[in-house]
Amino acid sequence: MPNLFALLAGLLFGVGLILSGMTDPAKVTAFLDVAGAWDPSLAFVMGGALLVALPAFYVARRRGTTLDGAPLQLPTARHLDRPLIAGSVMFGAGWGLAGYCPGPALASLSMPDGAPWLFVAAMLMGMALYEARQWWRGR
Amino acid sequence: MTIDWLHFTPWTSLAGGLLIGAAAALLILLNGRIAGISGILGGLLRAPRTDRRWRLAFLGGLLLAAPLWRGIAPLPAMHPVAGDAALVLAGLLVGFGTRLGAGCTSGHGVCGLARLSPRSLAATVTFMLAGAVTVFVLRHLVGG
Numbered sequence: 001m002p003n004l005f006a007l008l009a010g011l012l013f014g015v016g017l018i019l020s021g022m023t024d025p026a027k028v029t030a031f032l033d034v035a036g037a038w039d040p041s042l043a044f045v046m047g048g049a050l051l052v053a054l055p056a057f058y059v060a061r062r063r064g065t066t067l068d069g070a071p072l073q074l075p076t077a078r079h080l081d082r083p084l085i086a087g088s089v090m091f092g093a094g095w096g097l098a099g100y101c102p103g104p105a106l107a108s109l110s111m112p113d114g115a116p117w118l119f120v121a122a123m124l125m126g127m128a129l130y131e132a133r134q135w136w137r138g139r
Numbered sequence: 140m141t142i143d144w145l146h147f148t149p150w151t152s153l154a155g156g157l158l159i160g161a162a163a164a165l166l167i168l169l170n171g172r173i174a175g176i177s178g179i180l181g182g183l184l185r186a187p188r189t190d191r192r193w194r195l196a197f198l199g200g201l202l203l204a205a206p207l208w209r210g211i212a213p214l215p216a217m218h219p220v221a222g223d224a225a226l227v228l229a230g231l232l233v234g235f236g237t238r239l240g241a242g243c244t245s246g247h248g249v250c251g252l253a254r255l256s257p258r259s260l261a262a263t264v265t266f267m268l269a270g271a272v273t274v275f276v277l278r279h280l281v282g283g
Contacts, residue, residue, distance in 0.1 A: 005169040006193040010200025011207070013162035013174060013245075018208055018215065020155020021148055026218035030143060032267075032274040037143040041152040046248055048156020049163065053253035056164030061254060065171070072171040074254065077241065080261050087240020088247075088262040092269025094232030097277070098221040101244045102237060103176040105230075106198065110205040114217050119230040126234020127181045 002070075014107040020045040023108045025099025032096050163250050166197070175246020176201075177237035240266070 021027040021041055030039035060072055077084075095101050100108075100119050109115050163174040170193060172179075179194050186194065208214055221229060237243040240262055242251060247266075251259020 002170050003192050003196040005165060006172075006196040007200040007203075009162045009166040009170075009174060010197035011203050012158055012165065012200075013176075013197075014201040014204025015208065016155045016158030016160075016162060018155070018204060019158060020152045021215070022155070024215060024217050025220045027146065029220050029274050029278075030146060032270045033278055034140060034271055035275050035279055037141055039143040039146045041146070041148045044149050044152035045156035045159065046244075046252075048153040049160035049249045050156075050253055052157055052160030053163045053167075053249055056160075056168055057250070057253040060167045060171070067168050070171050072167070074173065075241065075251075075256070075258075077258060080258060083239050084241060084258060084262055085265055087236045087238070088265035089269045090232045090236025091240055091243060092236075092266035092271075093273045094229040094236060095244075095266060096270035096273030097232070098226050098229030099219075100229065100233070101176075102180060102233065103201070103243070103245050105233075106176065106180070107201050107204055108217065110202045111214055111217065112209075114219055116219075116226065118223055119226045119233075122227040122230025123234035124180075126231040126236070127177075127184060127238050128234075129231070130181070130235050130238035131184050 013103065016049075017104050017107045020048075022101075022104040023111070028099040028101075028104070029096065159245070159249060160253075163245070163253065167250070173246055173250045175242050175250055177233075177243040178241070178246050181238050 017023055022045060027039060028042065030037065031042040060066070065071060098119055100116055102123065105116050105120050105123065109117065109120060166172050166174045172193070179197055183191060183194050205214060242259065242262060244266070247259040247262040252263060
């Protein structure tokens, strides 16, 4: 069952990304271009998502388990540190450069026109480089 | 600042956001997992074999959305803003950066804010600012 739920969640997430306009890089960069002709639409995406996610996370955290009693797997890190900020700066720079964040880039792969294969391949390479760095530091 | 009213889509963006929030709600309430795309994808590179199936199922669902949409209505147009070299650089930055920073727009921006995490708030403000600065430099300084 958990895999079926995950499939449904992924599907719902993907439809939401397409409907919201997040899969159009021009729309994303127009949202980030506050000094130009600013398109505030994507603020409504995050607002809408939080409207539903906030109560759901409140319930999940109060229960401490999923609806059928399995443990929650939440991040444990608490402090603001340099990797968090440096990583977020790198991510933001890449996001502004191409207009793709990970979800919309993946959801766009199955679109016939202009699928961002090059971006996704480089993104996987970047993730693999991070794993290599962790391995190197942990030796 | 001027608002681009021509391309402003508050209702479809809000509706899309509600669906994204519903997906995150489904995953935390039924699977106990955070719907952070970079974490779900990056976890495939290191997660134990038993933890891979739900990740692949979620990503499969994400990939199924566009073909399903196309069976009902035409997909909205996409307008690329970057050439090949910029796409590669951006992909490397997004891949490495989201793993180093432990999340992206979905993990920090939706799920992290929804669980009131100060770390996610700091990350979200940081990547929004970095994205805005990047677009400003490209459009208004370099692109002129």
